[in-house]
Amino acid sequence: MKFALKVWRQHDANAAGSFVDYEIDGITADMSFLEMIDAQRKALAQG
Amino acid sequence: MLETNIPSGPIEQKWENCRSHMMLVNPANRRKHKVIVVGSGLAGAAAAATLGQQGYPVHNFTFHDSPRRAHSIAAQGGINAAKNYRNDGDSIFRLFYDTVKGGDFRAREANVYRLAEISVNIIDQCVAQGVPFAREYGGLLDTRSFGGVQVQRTFYARGQTGQQLLLGAYQALEEQIAAGTVTMHTRCEMLDVVMVDGQARGIITRDLRTGAVQAHTADVVILATGGYGNVFYLSTNAMNSNTTAIWRAHKRGAFFGNPCFTQIHPTCIPRSSEHQSKLTLMSESLRNDGRVWVPKKKGETRKANQIPEDERDYFLERRYPSFGNLVPRDVASRAAKEVCDEGYGIGPNGTPGGLGVYLDFGAAIKRLGLEAIKERYGNLFEIYERITGEDAYKEPMRIYPAVHYTMGGLWVDYNLMTTIPGLFAGGEANFSDHGANRLGASALMQGLADGYFVLPATVPNYIASNKFKPVSETDAEFVQALEENKKWLQSLFDIKGERTPDSFHKQLGDIMWEYCGMARNAEGLTKAIKEIKDLKAEFWKNLKLIGKGEELNQSLEKANRIADFLELGILMCTDALERGESCGGHFRTESQTAEGEAMRNDEQFAYVSAWQWQGPDQPEKLFKDPLTFEHVHLTQRSYK
Numbered sequence: 001m002k003f004a005l006k007v008w009r010q011h012d013a014n015a016a017g018s019f020v021d022y023e024i025d026g027i028t029a030d031m032s033f034l035e036m037i038d039a040q041r042k043a044l045a046q047g
Numbered sequence: 048m049l050e051t052n053i054p055s056g057p058i059e060q061k062w063e064n065c066r067s068h069m070m071l072v073n074p075a076n077r078r079k080h081k082v083i084v085v086g087s088g089l090a091g092a093a094a095a096a097t098l099g100q101q102g103y104p105v106h107n108f109t110f111h112d113s114p115r116r117a118h119s120i121a122a123q124g125g126i127n128a129a130k131n132y133r134n135d136g137d138s139i140f141r142l143f144y145d146t147v148k149g150g151d152f153r154a155r156e157a158n159v160y161r162l163a164e165i166s167v168n169i170i171d172q173c174v175a176q177g178v179p180f181a182r183e184y185g186g187l188l189d190t191r192s193f194g195g196v197q198v199q200r201t202f203y204a205r206g207q208t209g210q211q212l213l214l215g216a217y218q219a220l221e222e223q224i225a226a227g228t229v230t231m232h233t234r235c236e237m238l239d240v241v242m243v244d245g246q247a248r249g250i251i252t253r254d255l256r257t258g259a260v261q262a263h264t265a266d267v268v269i270l271a272t273g274g275y276g277n278v279f280y281l282s283t284n285a286m287n288s289n290t291t292a293i294w295r296a297h298k299r300g301a302f303f304g305n306p307c308f309t310q311i312h313p314t315c316i317p318r319s320s321e322h323q324s325k326l327t328l329m330s331e332s333l334r335n336d337g338r339v340w341v342p343k344k345k346g347e348t349r350k351a352n353q354i355p356e357d358e359r360d361y362f363l364e365r366r367y368p369s370f371g372n373l374v375p376r377d378v379a380s381r382a383a384k385e386v387c388d389e390g391y392g393i394g395p396n397g398t399p400g401g402l403g404v405y406l407d408f409g410a411a412i413k414r415l416g417l418e419a420i421k422e423r424y425g426n427l428f429e430i431y432e433r434i435t436g437e438d439a440y441k442e443p444m445r446i447y448p449a450v451h452y453t454m455g456g457l458w459v460d461y462n463l464m465t466t467i468p469g470l471f472a473g474g475e476a477n478f479s480d481h482g483a484n485r486l487g488a489s490a491l492m493q494g495l496a497d498g499y500f501v502l503p504a505t506v507p508n509y510i511a512s513n514k515f516k517p518v519s520e521t522d523a524e525f526v527q528a529l530e531e532n533k534k535w536l537q538s539l540f541d542i543k544g545e546r547t548p549d550s551f552h553k554q555l556g557d558i559m560w561e562y563c564g565m566a567r568n569a570e571g572l573t574k575a576i577k578e579i580k581d582l583k584a585e586f587w588k589n590l591k592l593i594g595k596g597e598e599l600n601q602s603l604e605k606a607n608r609i610a611d612f613l614e615l616g617i618l619m620c621t622d623a624l625e626r627g628e629s630c631g632g633h634f635r636t637e638s639q640t641a642e643g644e645a646m647r648n649d650e651q652f653a654y655v656s657a658w659q660w661q662g663p664d665q666p667e668k669l670f671k672d673p674l675t676f677e678h679v680h681l682t683q684r685s686y687k
Contacts, residue, residue: 012598030319030395032434038324045547045593045602 001027005040049302049657049672052460053157058678059139062161065461066504070511077102080510083250083265085237085292087114089209089491090474091271092216093498098506099223106263107220107229110236110255110287115217118273118285119494122209123330123427124193125201126173126491128166133190137198139163140678146489147679149195149375150454150482151631151647153305153655156678157461158479165496170202172499176215180204191423192335193487195375195686201488206330206427212491216498236604237292238535240268240299240470241528247299247470248518249525251532255604258597260533262525266515267469267506270296271498274453274475276309278612278619279564280556282450283315283328289608290615293457293476301465302657302670304458304478306615307623310485310632311565312451313339313379316434316444317403319395326449327434329406330427331487334372336411336420337444339363339383339404341391346399351407351443362386362404370686377484377632377645378686380448384565385643393445407443448565452490454481454632455622458657458672462505463497466657468513471506473497478655483631536596539606544589548605551586555579555609555616563620568636572624576617583613618658618667625669628652640683649681 002025010017024040031039054065072080080103084095087109095107111117129142142163147154170188174180180202181189190199204211223229232252239251241262249264275290276282297303314329340359347354362382364371374382383404386392394401412420417440421428428439435445457465457472459479464471474494481489518525562575586609594600629638629645630652638646655672 028320028322031322035320035322035324039322042547042549045549045591047591047593 001029003027003036007040049458049466049670050460051155051672052462053155054461058157058160061157062164069504069508072507072511074102078104080104080267080515081106081265082267082269082506083108083263084269084271085250086117086271086273086474086476087111087220088117088119088271088273088474089212089216089494090476090498091269092117092213092220093495094269094271094473094502095229096216096219096223097499097503099226099228100219101503101507102228105223105229106232106265108232108235108237108250108252110234112233114220114231114233115213117213118288119213119491120210121283121285121328122212122491123206123328124332125191125203125208125488126169126212126495127193127200127486127488128170128202128492129163129200130167130170130188130190131200132188133199135198137200139167141198142166142200144679145196146480146486147482147676148684149486150484151645151684152482152649152653152676152679152681153308153630153674154480154482155655155674156676160678161501162480162493162496165500166492168500169492169495173212173215173495176218178204178211178215180211191332192373194331194334194373194379195370195486201332203332206332206424209491212495216495237272237295238532238607239295239528240467241525242299242467243518243522243524244516246468246513251528253536256599258595258600260529260536262520262529264518264520264525266510267471269471269473269502269506270457270476271473272476274456275612275615276450276453278555278616279450279559280552281318281323281326281560283312283326284450286325289611291608291611293472294611294615296457296465296467296470298660299467300660301467301470301472302458302659303455303618304655304657304672305455305483305622306619306656306658307563307626307633308454308478308483308631309450309563309619310376310452310454311380311448313376313383313448314406314446315449315451316431317401317447327430328449328451329431329444329446330424331376333406333424333427333444334379336415336423337372337406337408338410339372339379339406341386341393341404342399345390348397348399350397351405360386360391367686374686375484375486377634381565381634383446383448387447395445403445403447405443406446408439409443412440450560450564452485454478454483454485455619458655462508463501464505464509469509471502473502483633536603536607539590539603539610540592540596542587542590542592544591546585546589546591548590548592548602548609551582551590552605552609552612554582555612558582559616559619563616563623566634566636567623569624569627572620575620576624579613579616579620583617586610586613621667622656622658626652626656645684647683
């Protein structure tokens with residue numbers, strides 16, 4: 001499955017944050033929401 | 048030579064005599080001796096609260112945002128105590144005997160006897176705190192059975208005993224925080240122990256919010272930082288649980304005891320996909336009423352409920368008629384692995400050939416009624432349904448073994464002091480009481496025994512019998528340790544490679560599970576050591592970190608911990624290779640009986656392995672702490 005995510009990104013407590021759009025593919029029905037976020041995080045970390 | 052400091056005299060009197068003759072610190076002098084406690088789970092919170100109450104200024108560190116987040120909270124099933132409320136033949140001796148036998152005769156008799164003795168006080172202590180243990184209709188405390196024993200001695204609070212006990216310890220801790228005796232440092236991860244003149248005199252921490260690396264002085268340091276099961280990547284431990292505190296202490300000179308003794312718990316929810324980052328335990332208490340089975344026919348495609356009784360193989364009841372579904376964890380896990388390896392396992396939706404076995408409550412629901420089962424295990428069935436989407440009241444649960452607990456840990460003497468003077472270890476962080484396999488409901492017992500009763504006696508004794516020169520954070524030892532740790536963290540950033548910390552962790556976990564998991568042999572372990580060494584070399588060449596050190600940085604937190612897991616993995620495999628016998632959770636395929644059960648070798652291996660760090664990339668040195676048994680007859684464990 002493909003999901004469109006709107007993630008609130010904020011560098012630290014003093015920074016102004018904003019929503020950032022991401023698209024993530026390959027999410028299966030048995031994955032939890034947190035596992036989906038993990039997968040997105042992994043994709044970001046790998047750059 | 049290792050000095051165990053086990054008191055002389057008859058086993059029933061050792062602890063009482065020892066306690067009665069320990070040196071005391073005058074109440075007016077206690078405030079002059081600062082104590083650091085790292086970890087705020089059952090052992091840490093209990094020790095910090097109790098020492099605070101005695102009048103010592105205690106500084107308690109946790110990497111969580113609140114002590115209430117400590118992983119003890121996840122313990123489900125219960126806590127053992129030799130109260131014999133059931134009058135079913137229990138006694139302190141029997142709890143002692145069951146624990147030594149359950150640990151496959153690889154624990155110290157004196158320590159375990161003390162644990163059994165103290166178990167009785169723990170229940171009183173917790174009831175006094177208001178812990179809502181389950182009660183019978185008449186108001187008396189209820190108990191239930193657990194694996195590896197034939198009496199009902201497990202006190203429980205539904206399937207959330209750890210949570211209720213932790214709340215009790217947390218209240219005690221909060222009371223001391225409010226009284227000003229305990230200072231709480233949350234989101235602070237320990238990086239190092241600072242030694243002055245051969246004594247542990249403080250720690251180095253990193254503030255996870257700001258990245259600040261700081262030094263803290265004390266007269267005593269207690270590590271209650273839990274187990275290292277996450278070396279396997281996938282385990283039932285919380286994602287943050289790690290080995291860093293005890294590993295850094297190890298590198299400063301604390302011996303590591305029995306690193307290869309790992310518990311693989313039989314009843315966990317099977318892994319669903321490669322994305323999974325943690326596993327979920329289903330309490331062993333479920334085996335009280337659940338029956339474990341697989342279809343007799345390989346490639347069975349029918350759903351569980353459609354398979355008639357005579358076409359099911361209740362393999363634990365078949366192989367172990369006297370203990371049945373309540374054999375110890377190591378035995379149940381291996382049996383489940385074997386049937387799955389033979390191809391009888393069940394995958395998602397009852398597909399054949401998967402990694403899972405059924406845990407069936409059908410018979411218990413018929414016998415006791417749905418309400419009774421809901422009362423006993425309601426929240427566990429709910430957890431199961433939320434994760435798998437299946438209703439275990441209607442169809443059997445599917446379970447598979449997973450890494451759950453580490454019996455190994457820092458080597459400690461009878462006083463729970465490591466080989467570094469002034470550095471103590473309590474709870475899962477030490478190796479002390481469970482031998483090669485821990486019985487269910489004994490972790491909570493040990494954590495609280497260490498925290499409420501043992502450390503509050505032995506730590507003051509250490510303080511009273513030693514001299515402490517004044518130290519400050521500006522002393523050379525602290526400044527140097529601070530610099531070393533800052534450099535270490537910077538060196539992780541300096542690698543500037545391509546691979547994320549997680550990818551190394553996952554690969555390490557795969558190696559550990561394959562070669563140092565439920566079945567081990569010389570060939571596999573030798574291979575694993577080489578593979579982990581190669582992986583470690585790659586880690587230091589090809590790690591990619593994002594962000595900076597001086598801010599919240601989970602990437603750095605992970606990398607810092609994984610660097611230690613890699614070294615620990617090598618030691619675990621080295622220890623498993625050296626121990627050429629099977630015992631408890633350590634199953635060497637070369638050492639089994641004709642029936643495929645673990646075969647100990649008491650002549651060669653009746654000792655605790657205590658490993659000493661020799662420097663980076665150097666083989667560690669093994670010291671043997673011999674085990675002698677005067678009260679328990681060494682037998683090949685049999686649960687048939």
